Amino acid sequence: MTTTAALSNTLFNVAFGLYLVAMIAAFFRLAFTRVRADGVQASTTAGQRVGLVGTALVGAGFLVHLGSVVTRAMAAGRVPWGNMYEYGSAIALVVVGAALVLVQRRYPHLMGFIIAGALLMMTTSLLLFTEAGPLVPALESYWLQIHVSAMMFSSSVFIIAFVATALYLVKDRAERKVAMSTAFGGSTVGAAQVTAPPAGESDIVGRVAGDDLEEAEFASPTAQRDALNPLLFPVIPFVVVLTFVLLVWRAPLAAMIAASAVALIGSGVWYAIPHLPPAAKLDNLAYRTTAFAFPLITFGIMCGAIWAEEAWGRYWGWDPKETGSFVTWTLYAAYLHSRSTHGWRGRRAAWVGVVAFAALMITYYAVNLFVVGLHSYAGV
């Protein structure tokens, strides 16, 4: 291993540490920010300082990470996304970069969750670590640079979109629950009436609920937190990640560590419910990021087809990876469509977005690692 490659690995680890501290700082700031009843947020002095330090750390982490990717490129003598380790690292870099540009200023409280996503990506990268080296001849093409770059950038933006979608689903649920309990004075008997309003009174019930929706934003913000079961937040991500890592890597220890980390982040989400931007804003962020990434992934798939034509003599052969990217593309197209369909807007569309992201992750990890095809990363 050359010194440049060693430097790249060191920088990667430093960036990982910086992001970790920055993520903790972001959550710390959250804890020291009080949401007033009118929705205005005020941080204590300590919270503000920690927030500033956190932002600086993310910036520093980004620069160090960039250094790691650049030195890796120098060590390997090619674009630094030729295997799964490099690809994951580059995705995390773009996620942080895009978040710094798009999210940092407008929605500072989302940063912690986005960095968490980047850290997860880097962790899986480390599990798939490969020494810097050249590529097999089939991968030596300028189409590689275009195809893989487009796929990488779109995947990164899809990660941000997913964070926004998942948080939207949580915030939306909280807002609805609060609106409902305000409308009926918190009585469960009243809530039951929503599902079965007495005949002839549906108009009145509907209007009352509608008016109170307006006020829901101004109802006690911590009520939103109390409206949701705090146990579900760590448990669901824990189970999902545990299953996924066990299935993909069959490493119980790594699975436990990753699942515990995600469980902590899940609890963070629960705590952050009042701090999150209103559901409509989160939904809008999810849509805008998806609308940015979707043309990019379309372009990436097209470049992939052109590359396949040059390397393998056919533009589309239903290779598992091609099939997987087709699924992902279809599901994201369905997400965009469902947002303009009656009865699908809002939560249902968001769930389509979640499923589409799951397809993206399956196409990336599971297909690369398990299914034999031309895209297999032999020896990873």
Next chain:
Amino acid sequence: MTDTLPPQADLPDGSAAASRPPGPRLPLIPGPIETAGLLWRRLRRMSTALMLLFGLSVATLLATFIPQEPVIASTVRLWRDGTEGPGETVARVFDALSLFDVFGSWWFAALTVLLFVSLTGCLIPRWRAFARNVRRPAARGGNLGRLTHHVTFDRPDGDDAAVLDRVDRVFRLYRTQRVTSRGGQAQLAVERGHWRELGSLVFHTSFYLLLIGVTLGAAFSFTGQIDIVEGRSFADTPLGYQSQTAGRLWDTDRHDARVTTIEDFEVTYLDGDNSFVADEFVSTVTFTPTDGGEPVTREIRVNHPTHFEGLTYYQRAFGFAPRITLRSGLDGGELYSTNLILRTDANGLWTARDKISQGSSDPDRPLPQIGIEVFFLPDAEFGPDGGIVFNSPEPNDPRLLVTIYSADDLGLDRPVPVSQLSWPQSAIIDQAMITPGQSVPFASGLFQVEMDTDIAMWTGLQVSHQPYRWLLLTAASLTLMGLVPSLYAYRRRLWVEVHDDHVVLAGVAQHRKSQFVEEFDTLTGRVGDALGTRPRPAPVASPTQTSTPRQTPGSPA
């Protein structure tokens, strides 16, 4: 796709039925025309299109994890045998549902057709509406004061037309029209953003082009594979390839019997830790046209196919092809001589199997079948534990382990490639390690086996003719060109209305409402500059006019 509201069905209300006058009642079971109409309306609905998209994703997801026969037939065979995968019974169920060939199955085709029918049902009215709307100039607006975005300016001097002349410049890039409002005021109607609909229409319509390109391309395509030893030639004839697939409309007369000669094959390997990874492999070939033209010599590399007179040549695979000769031990006569095409097996060893004699089942003169199996070690030695240690992928120290099999039935007369047969240990008649140039006696001198000193290579080429790819490229470019405006452009309409003592600027956006807020702010400033007046502060009295309506979650903004 637009959103089509579900048809407002009459509620099956008991009272309505009771009050219906007696007479011919609607049939309970809809007739064929009603059914077709109902299905058509259903198919046109966006939610149906969404369901079809989900169906397509689920089908494709299955195809990702279940091996597909056209892609890896060998794995599918193992799944059917039950040696791999979930077992024989499940494989039979998969077969019944054609899950081993999802993309060739009838239900996948049906899904695609339905999706296209649904798309057509959506697109035709939309294209017509678009053609209508885009020709129609911006329309007049009423009740401007009730629009979400509206602002009032002091009226500058001059008549109505002069006032509107001032703001004309602001809306240079918009479609405008001077109209008179219902109340009789002079109005400038402004519109922009038809790009969104056009983009969306182009995006969706490009899929027809894609479908046509794929279908035509598949129908007229030809792909042939050939593995050939350097120095040899092959002719472009229908039987000239080892395996081939041709589209239904491929014209076999297009094979012009041109001769392709493999002049040379070179492979270079990487250095250091990756010394077993091929860096580059190049075939140098000469094409001899049949029309008496000059032979042309070209190089074919990975990622760099060569085009020659309508056919494209791809570098696909390569390997060793040592020449093995079997001579009779009695008179030295040549019994068998060939360049064996060696391929790597699961353990990374170069191996091949071939038929030497098919034998004879003639009861008078029965002869056993004879087969040869070889393992080739380019540069390797046996480690202390009996394992093989590879030194280099290059043939620096070539050795060949030759095994001769003989039995009454080695399966050589079966229509199965010899490489897929397996022969029993009991059929081995002799085995020996030979080096180039060496002649080794086999079976107590019954045969002599030799290997040539020069270790030849073979190269695997793919030859294909894939027409109509320009259609696909056009479709792909249209898809992208339509996609971007359909997501980013947005339709909005604005009006400038001149009243006796004030001028009103009002506007409304159909999509991306948050984006329009910024645009309206900018336009307010520019209209104010053009008029030379400041906007009046918004009236406080009526909250319904000033408060921005609360955005519902999920509204496309």
